[in-house]
Amino acid sequence: MNTKTSQSLLSTIFSYLGVAIGYFNLLWLMPYAMTPDHIGTFRTVQDMALLLVPFAQLGLGNGITKFFPQLHKRHFSFFTFTLFLTLLGFLIVSLIFFLLNDPITRAFSAKSSEILIFLPVVLVITLFAVLNSVADAFCRSYYKIAMPTFFREVLIRFLFGVSFLLYLTEWISFDQLIWGIALSYGITLVGTFSYMKLRRIFRLDFTFGELPKDLKKEFLRYSFISLLATTGALLIMKVDSLMVSSMIGLEANAIYTIGFSIAIVIEMPRRAVSQIAMPLISEYFNNKEHSKVANLYKDLGVTQVFVCLLVFIGIWANIDNIYSFVPNKEVYEAGKWIVLIIGGAKMLDVAFSINSEIILFSKYYVFNIVATVVMAIVVIVFNLWLIPIHGIEGAAFASFIALLIFNLVKYGFIAIKLHIHPWSWDLFKIVVLGGIVFGLQHYFFKNSQVGWTDLIIRTLFILLMYLTGAYLFKIAPAIQQKMWKKIKRTGS
Template sequence: MGIVINQSIKNTAVTYFGFAIGAVNALFLYTNFLGKLHYGITAFVLSAANILMPLMAFGVHNTLVRFYARCQSETERERFLSFMLWMPLLLIVPVCLFFGWFYDDVAFFVIRENPEVKPYLWLIPTVGICMGYFEVFYAWVKVHMQSVVGNFISEVLVRAVVMVLLFGVHWGWLTPATFLYGATAAYALQLLAMMGYAFYVKRPTFHWSVPHNVYDIFGYSFFILLSGGIGVFLIDFDKVMIPAYEDVGSNALYSVAIFIATVIAVPSRAMLQIIYPITAKLMAEEKYDELNDLYKKSAINLQVFGGLIMLGIFLNIHQLYLLIPAEYSGGVAVVFLIGLSKFSDLIVGNNNAIILNTQYYRWVLLFGVLLVVMMVVLNMVLIPRYGIVGAAWATLISIVVYNAIKLFFVVKKMRLYPFTGQTLKSLLLIVVVFVAFYFWDFGFHPLLNIALKSVLVTAVYGYLNYRWRVSPEMNQVLDRFLARLKQT
């Protein structure tokens, strides 16, 4: 667990730095510089590109991690990596040709309620390709246990460039319309940076041979394409569906709330960058006792840290909305609903990584397809009635059901269980701290209120977790930190 804790801490620091930039962008710069219309269009384009990303990557980012650990020699690994580089083109080329030939038909079907989006539709596959190949090169460095720099490129680079572009709009260098093209260029820059670092970590040796297990590779990649598409679908489909029933500007309100809630998922994103290849290695070596230990530790550590972030958001949400232009208010309920869905992802630890590396991975696909149908139906029913709050309810219900099914699958098939007595302790602490702090605020400026309340909540929550030893690994990290302080 040492390398996990080490790189998780670094990844968490990098990810939160990126999220800090993203918070300034999403909560202040987008809302003040870009306007609701173009903010809504930007959210639509990027969400649609994210949905398209698994198709553009052809599942290679997960396939690379799974099968790289099974290569027996350096020559076999080089041939496998080379094959992974060109494999996504098998889908990218026909998808782009289809999109080009039927552009007007796609535009009519997708955005008939908001025709102002049409000029930007071609950006969706362009950004999708950049996102897809970025994930391929990111997986390239993950299998070499080098995730920190890639995480920096992933979380910080695009957000920093977008911040510059938003200031460009504010200073009159760019129009809101040309901002979208600049944002597309930012994703292209992210791809080039990731590719350069991947080739620095492991210079490719190009081969044109096909791996001996090519049928297994294609079968698994096709599964990842579908299952990964389902996962992204559950996250971003609501932002694509809202413009079908509401003004595209509603996407701006929804995006602000979504961004706030997504901060809860940062610990998971940081830790799982390194846990996934370790899980694949343990599965390949059939070290199930170590895997079970990793499963439990990842679940409780994510729950404790994610619980603190969730409390920080929920307990300060009303003050935070006072800092945002009034026209973007009305998303508090969305923050709570999406926040709970993100927390449900945290408490099952490296559940996804385990499932994707078992012989049973195809069985999960059926459940995913059924859940996509459920989410589409829920959005169609709830958005017309309740607007963006209905979309949030659809997301929460779908993700909780999806996680419950996957958890049951791992318990039933693998005899692995992420929960312990510490899980109940952690949940109890979260509820107690929430009830104790939610119903009051300091009578100061919102920024000062947020700072003071966050410090107080962190101190109380951290102390109670430490005293109850909810996470032994976090206690060890804190003990080492306190020991170093005493020595200085």
Template structure:
């Protein structure tokens, strides 16, 4: 667990610095200089390109972690692994870009009424997708080499700073709308190139490969796993982006912008889980390969506990200050329509960060194909819930639908993990942690509200944070956290 903690801390520190930059950008630049429709456009373009790239990956993000141990040799060579890491997404990009244009008419018909601006930029999505696709490939390679801090630096800090430049150039009329969209997409191209330069320094990027190295049995395993994972990704990736697309198509890009601002608030909840789950994945893969279920269970419970601990803490700080946040940001009265979207998306995100590592366990086990059986069911549930709730509750309906979808999907996933892998994330410490969150939320409700927004936010945040952190430490909820705190105290004493 030591390397997980070290790499996770580095990755999380970088990510939170990026989150702070993103916070300033989102709530004091985007909301001031861009209209909700323009924010919605950038978000829909990104999600459309991201959805295409997730399909075009052909399951590489997961299969690379599962099969990388088979390519490694004792002398450190990867036996052409990087070549295959590039080849499969290239094939996928050809297939799905062709499919994207084949479906041009039904896609544009869906958006033309309420989101005509997206239709205008329809052709900008494929190049955007290529940049996201190979950026993801280079990040996967970094993960396999157990290095996540620099890729996090690129994604969370450099990318955000470059986006600030793009926003300001548009805000001060240096760029027109077409120039802004081109600049926005180019930022991701630069990030992709930086990721490539990094992996070229830390690992082999040779395209030399030996077909004979891959045995018939290994080839069958790779093809079977990749095909199943790709089909499963079709459903899971559609579900994860369905809410925004349906808000944009049914309510318009302005509501998609409001939904995006709510989404940005909630996104910080999963920041720690990105680092913890990312660095834990190769370890889980090796443990499953060796059949060490005890090690898998211990890892699963620690990952879930720490992800909920930090994610729940962040959610608590957001929700106790939600009115203060909307009062401070430019045009807050417009974006406050998404207040309850924040609440329901956050609940869904907490379910996700607590149970999502189970998805990794299924992916790296011999039961990976079972994911197909409930993926399409969940896709149907998500579409049905959004179609039902958005017309009734408006933009909030999309948040409620997302929460219900997360609850159903992760419950089904955990049932599968329990039945097939014989493991679960439930522990006494996890139950205690949930109780602490409820207790501290009750403490917040007893605090008087000050009419000065900043003062109210600061004193409320300080009291709640001290209560929660003190209780977590005193009850020894996390041995790893207590060890780090004790070391810090000793350094201060010395």
């Protein structure tokens, strides 16, 4: 197994381990330890901070990945240069945040005034998270994605869980719990930097003045455009939560958060694939190997849909089982339909493969401005329209519509400019297979009693039928052949 493959595999394992810890925290520990208002406060503070991250980062993360292959022996001066810019971006965002204090106060004072005392925590989390995002980008450029994923997905959720337990046992107050969340981000940052130092990919080099002026100019221009694209993608992830808090209340946000977080696990394989795909796409475009980009576009589309659809079916088929384990489930299961709507939105995103990454690293990256403007307008307008009418389901529908339009715009642009697309017969066969498997499990288990037994048996049935169907339908035969060879090699 080569280094890139092993890093991707480890990253996927850590991602799902993080999901398991996150599920325990979100579906049991948090509802058991905290009131819905406290859960809503926790999530609103966290989402507000993470929404500021791309602005403070100035879009540098994707710029690092794109320009890294051109730097040769000046990687550390480039790293120091980006850290300097990141701190400058954070100072600018902090100043704007303080200047907007009055509008923020007015937006949340009516329905969610509790979060106003935690606005300083928002900036602390932003600082730690933005520095970590730059460190992640450099690790990704060296194809070292596994340990940063461990710190980002596993360690931080474990530290959150410790904080919740300390609050449950009354060792700390709720105010200290929120500050403890900021501390958790700080600890993960130290972990990432320590790993980089250990792997000898961390060193401060203040000779960044010697970097070519043309490269710095193009890097900053690209990063600014990337900022707009990244912000648009994050808007759909975070703005709905903030708007639910401000327009309905913190308890509604807690219900929405649990449903959204159950659904978001569907795209976890896509995130892991994207982490390793980005430097590859950058390298292919840099070497003018467009045919490899086209092949990657199709191959990853099939792989992502195959895995993510299995996860989606498993989650929605077991949705009553999942909510049965949540303390005070009568409060939180009102968000059950959020799982279906957001899950559908994430499957749409997965189906369009790596279109965002392709645009980002192509010569047409400026188009991200157009796509992001469309995205930002759609998600905010539809939230303002649908939340008053449909409540938390309205926020989910707004996300669904925004992701659909966002992906259609990007897909159309790639098809016109690069003449490539992610569609194949395998994708169609996967969708048909998914429908058959979901129908079969519903027929055989429709009268089953909710609980652990049904969860385990139903999940095993879905997994067996799905993998058997993939073999019979000859879905992605090249991938299957590789898997069988590895299995035979392991057994010999």
